[in-house]
Amino acid sequence: MEFDDAKPVPGLDKDSFMRSVIRELAGILEETVGEQEASAYVNHVGLLIGRALNQEYRVACNTERLDPAQVASALVHLKKRIDGGFSIECIDDEAITLVNSACPFGDKVIGRPSLCRMTANVFGHIAAENLGYARVGIEEAIARGDARCRVVVKLKETKNEPQRNETDFFGAFV
Numbered sequence: 001m002e003f004d005d006a007k008p009v010p011g012l013d014k015d016s017f018m019r020s021v022i023r024e025l026a027g028i029l030e031e032t033v034g035e036q037e038a039s040a041y042v043n044h045v046g047l048l049i050g051r052a053l054n055q056e057y058r059v060a061c062n063t064e065r066l067d068p069a070q071v072a073s074a075l076v077h078l079k080k081r082i083d084g085g086f087s088i089e090c091i092d093d094e095a096i097t098l099v100n101s102a103c104p105f106g107d108k109v110i111g112r113p114s115l116c117r118m119t120a121n122v123f124g125h126i127a128a129e130n131l132g133y134a135r136v137g138i139e140e141a142i143a144r145g146d147a148r149c150r151v152v153v154k155l156k157e158t159k160n161e162p163q164r165n166e167t168d169f170f171g172a173f174v
Helices: 014-033 035-061 068-081 113-131
Strands: 086-091 095-100 133-140 149-154 166-170
Touching (some): 068 086, 068 095, 113 133
Antiparallel strands (some): 133 166
């Protein structure tokens, strides 16, 4: 039998396969070591990816450091390239607020909140490396059952401790 002629065609395409692999890996980590430790692993991956993407956006803008508008545009653009639905809700001297209608992980993110650490770390790394500091808070998340994601990247350091869904990032420059 030619499976490509079957209706519907069985199996997964490359994108669905990769999303499924990532979902299952995150699930195994969450079940084995807990959500917090699984998030730490995803944090590390996000940091590595954030470093590479930051350099690419700096080269594309022909600058040593992106300004807040360029950072916001880069964050939206990088998610768009991987089928995310991020847009800028607002941007000012205090914060960049982004909303998202479509997670790059698709429905595979539902119930896997550790995967949100990828977004937090990539966003936090890029913002902090260019602007000196960022506190990334994921206020709403599709992974947690919300209808959308809402991510706030605060640009001004405070003495307040980060809330449960917030993480501080510090740039390498003084």
